[in-house]
Amino acid sequence: MYSIIGVLFWLVIIYIIVRKFIGHNRKHYGWLQKQIVTWEKGKLISTEQGTAILASYNLKRVDTDRKLDTVKILTLIGAIFVGLGIIFMVASNWQEIPKIVRTAMLLGLTLGTLYAGYYVSYERTDYPLLGKSLFLLAGLFWGGSIALITQIYNIPTSKNWFIFLLWAFPILPVAYFFKNEYTYILSSALFLIWNITYSISNQAANYYYLILVFLLLLPISRLFIKWEWVNVLSLVIAAGCAVFLKQDYFVLIASAGLLVYYLWVRKQEIYLLAAALCFPLWLVAFFVIRQTTPNYYFLLPLALLFYLSYKAGSKAVVTINLVSALVWLNLTLAVYMNIVRQANEFISFSLLHSLIGAVLFAIGMLHKNWHEEQASIYKFTGFILCFIFAYILAFKEVFVSRRPLAPGIMQFNSLFMFLVFIALMAILFWQGYFKNKIGKLEFIGLLVSTVGSMLILSNPAAALVNTIIANIILVVFAVLCLFSGVEAQNPLLFNCGVAFFVLFIITRYVDIFWKLQEKSIFFLVSGIFLIFGGMYLEKKRRQIIERMKS
Amino acid sequence: MSKKAITLVIAAAWLVIALTIIISKERILSTGNMIMLETEPVDPRDLLRGDYVILNYKISNIDIARLAREPGNYSRGQQININLEPIGKFWQPKAVWLRTKPSGGVNIKGVVRNSQGPALSIEYGIESYFVPEGKGANIEAAIRRTAQGKVAVEVAVDNSGRAMINRVLIDDLPVKFD
Numbered sequence: 001m002y003s004i005i006g007v008l009f010w011l012v013i014i015y016i017i018v019r020k021f022i023g024h025n026r027k028h029y030g031w032l033q034k035q036i037v038t039w040e041k042g043k044l045i046s047t048e049q050g051t052a053i054l055a056s057y058n059l060k061r062v063d064t065d066r067k068l069d070t071v072k073i074l075t076l077i078g079a080i081f082v083g084l085g086i087i088f089m090v091a092s093n094w095q096e097i098p099k100i101v102r103t104a105m106l107l108g109l110t111l112g113t114l115y116a117g118y119y120v121s122y123e124r125t126d127y128p129l130l131g132k133s134l135f136l137l138a139g140l141f142w143g144g145s146i147a148l149i150t151q152i153y154n155i156p157t158s159k160n161w162f163i164f165l166l167w168a169f170p171i172l173p174v175a176y177f178f179k180n181e182y183t184y185i186l187s188s189a190l191f192l193i194w195n196i197t198y199s200i201s202n203q204a205a206n207y208y209y210l211i212l213v214f215l216l217l218l219p220i221s222r223l224f225i226k227w228e229w230v231n232v233l234s235l236v237i238a239a240g241c242a243v244f245l246k247q248d249y250f251v252l253i254a255s256a257g258l259l260v261y262y263l264w265v266r267k268q269e270i271y272l273l274a275a276a277l278c279f280p281l282w283l284v285a286f287f288v289i290r291q292t293t294p295n296y297y298f299l300l301p302l303a304l305l306f307y308l309s310y311k312a313g314s315k316a317v318v319t320i321n322l323v324s325a326l327v328w329l330n331l332t333l334a335v336y337m338n339i340v341r342q343a344n345e346f347i348s349f350s351l352l353h354s355l356i357g358a359v360l361f362a363i364g365m366l367h368k369n370w371h372e373e374q375a376s377i378y379k380f381t382g383f384i385l386c387f388i389f390a391y392i393l394a395f396k397e398v399f400v401s402r403r404p405l406a407p408g409i410m411q412f413n414s415l416f417m418f419l420v421f422i423a424l425m426a427i428l429f430w431q432g433y434f435k436n437k438i439g440k441l442e443f444i445g446l447l448v449s450t451v452g453s454m455l456i457l458s459n460p461a462a463a464l465v466n467t468i469i470a471n472i473i474l475v476v477f478a479v480l481c482l483f484s485g486v487e488a489q490n491p492l493l494f495n496c497g498v499a500f501f502v503l504f505i506i507t508r509y510v511d512i513f514w515k516l517q518e519k520s521i522f523f524l525v526s527g528i529f530l531i532f533g534g535m536y537l538e539k540k541r542r543q544i545i546e547r548m549k550s
Numbered sequence: 551m552s553k554k555a556i557t558l559v560i561a562a563a564w565l566v567i568a569l570t571i572i573i574s575k576e577r578i579l580s581t582g583n584m585i586m587l588e589t590e591p592v593d594p595r596d597l598l599r600g601d602y603v604i605l606n607y608k609i610s611n612i613d614i615a616r617l618a619r620e621p622g623n624y625s626r627g628q629q630i631n632i633n634l635e636p637i638g639k640f641w642q643p644k645a646v647w648l649r650t651k652p653s654g655g656v657n658i659k660g661v662v663r664n665s666q667g668p669a670l671s672i673e674y675g676i677e678s679y680f681v682p683e684g685k686g687a688n689i690e691a692a693i694r695r696t697a698q699g700k701v702a703v704e705v706a707v708d709n710s711g712r713a714m715i716n717r718v719l720i721d722d723l724p725v726k727f728d
Contacts (some may be wrong), residue, residue, distance in 0.1 A: 010666065090599065090600070091600035091683070092600055092682065093599075093600045093601065093680055093681060093683060094682065095682050095727045103572065104569075106562075107565065107600070109566055110564065111561045111565065113561065114557060114561050115557055115561065115565070117557075118554060120559035121553075122554070142555060142564060144569060145564075146568075147599050149568060149571050149572060150571070150599065151599040151680045152680075153571070153572075153575040153714060154602075154678055154679050154680055154714070155675070155678070156673070156675055156677045156678040156717045157599075157602065157677075157678045157679065158673060158677065159675065159676075166571075170560070170563060170567060172565075173556070173559075173560050174560060177553070177556045177560075178553070178556075179628065202627070203626075203627075204627075226663050249611040277673045407679040436586055522649065
């Protein structure tokens with residue numbers, strides 16, 4: 001309790017200091033921002049002059065609609081509070097008023113609010129924001145009425161899904177006919193809850209939900225373009241829940257539906273993105289249900305998604321597809337390991353992923369004269385895979401604590417990936433990719449990573465040698481990032497190199513010296529080392545970045 | 551159609567939905583057969599409708615091997631009918647059926663929630679009894695003090711087998727929330 005008061009005290013002190021020294025200026029800036037708009041409207045200054053004044057103070061143009069937004073938010077919050085208040089009142093099950101009077105009162109209030117929403121919106125047009133909130137309030141009151149009636153007649157909680165359906169459906173016409181986005185969002189959220197509660201209560205997939213979303217909710221969403229994502233996100237959430245309930249056909253239909261919707265109904269990236277998210281969910285559901293059946297069907301939508309994402313130039317979808325491909329590969333390996341009853345082994349798993357990383361990086365290189373905007377995704381994913389697994393294998397304990405590898409599925413696939421890598425390298429050589437300096441640096445990194453991985457794979461029992469190899473890979477990565485950053489005049493890449501180098505040094509330092517009995521020496525030396533090392537690195541880093549900028 | 555007409559149509563639709571539920575439930579209460587069932591309650595909370603008592607009836611778990619039954623599928627999710635007969639104060643299952651209605655007694659409709667051979671767990675739609683906030687625990691305490699078999703529920707069952715709770719009784723006295 002005292003600690004909370006202490007924290008609050010200091011927060012208040014900090015707030016006062018900030019207000020004193022910064023808030024004052026803010027107040028003047030706010031005045032200036034508003035005045036500039038007034039001067040422009042009064043033709044005292046031109047828009048260009050106003051923009052120049054704002055720029056000289058590093059200020060943004062004031063949004064004149066902001067006041068309207070505040071009113072909108074206040075009335076909306078007010079409606080939500082009153083609506084929730086009624087629902088909580090129903091939940092408290094007050095007995096002072098007879099049931100029939102309670103029901104009549106709440107129904108009267110609901111219908112009255114609905115009419116008030118209409119009246120304020122269309123008869124008296126001077127309160128349009130209030131009208132919108134009243135429609136939402138009517139929708140919330142309607143939920144309260146349904147809850148009250150089903151409470152009075154003791155409709156069992158196992159039928160809660162029915163209550164959400166009775167709530168959601170009747171408020172949808174309000175959203176449609178009055179173009180009310182609040183009730184549209186409320187209705188969409190309630191339909192999603194209906195779907196989940198139905199699936200849990202009945203232990204069955206709710207295909208009606210999919211029909212409803214694709215045939216009704218998504219077409220209606222055209223009225224509220226800004227909120228189109230609500231039901232797309234709901235579908236992804238529903239698909240995610242269906243994975244837990246082992247309803248793979250539900251997830252498949254949702255995924256395919258989104259793809260069809262994208263292809264033939266509405267070519268918006270959000271649908272492609274949602275389909276790219278849902279298909280791997282189906283893959284997982286398929287695996288959860290059939291642990292010994294590989295899902296090669298997944299490759300068909302994956303290929304289509306890759307094609308569409310390239311066509312649309314969507315980097316987000318390509319990234320998701322790449323992760324999906326990795327998930328598929330891992331689940332397929334898991335299926336075959338289940339079939340031959342082979343246990344997973346971490347070292348070979350890491351080496352395989354390190355090689356996959358190298359292959360992905362090489363695929364990124366192949367994008368040089370074809371969809372160049374996508375190259376960085378492959379290179380980044382590939383590098384991250386190589387770096388993470390090299391980092392893990394750089395700890396000697398990983399090799400010491402694991403039993404020696406027996407040749408199996410992982411090793412076979414590692415060899416296959418190595419061959420793919422060599423084939424890709426041959427193509428890149430033929431294309432002349434490695435002629436420039438950056439290409440050469442990337443080649444060195446890939447070569448060290450793959451040759452290192454193959455060396456570890458060939459002799460997994462040699463713990464010390466393998467640890468040294470993994471550490472060499474890490475150092476090479478850090479150095480190559482630094483050189484590439486300087487060569488490409490890319491401060492981000494250079495900073496990453498510094499970060500990797502620092503991470504490597506700290507890890508090895510802790511790794512080696514933590515075993516010392518005297519921990520005080522460890523901390524003292526570490527502190528001094530970090531302070532001076534940090535100062536030196538920061539100085540050098542700044543110098544190089546300044547040079548790059550100049 | 552004008553916006554005013556749309557408002558009135560929506561309002562009328564809401565009223566019809568609400569009245570349909572109310573009238574159908576009131577009809578069961580007014581025209582249904584009243585039967586008494588034995589229970590074993592517990593007390594959780596629903597997000598929308600507040601505190602309620604879960605009512606687990608003796609007829610919620612039945613062994614159909616001991617009853618007269620129509621041959622057929624009695625697996626999970628199946629809708630079945632139970633023929634009840636009064637034994638003493640309470641009504642007990644006499645037969646289970648799917649299509650052929652037996653003569654005599656009261657027939658109540660249920661859904662098989664779980665089945666293990668002839669042992670069925672059945673839901674009748676009368677498993678939740680909503681109580682004022684904080685009052686459920688008081689009822690439970692009263693239930694714990696009384697001997698087994700003293701907690702009963704009066705249920706109305708209409709001709710099609712739909713059931714509704716009319717009132718809960720402890721020691722033959724209806725539960726009241728004052």
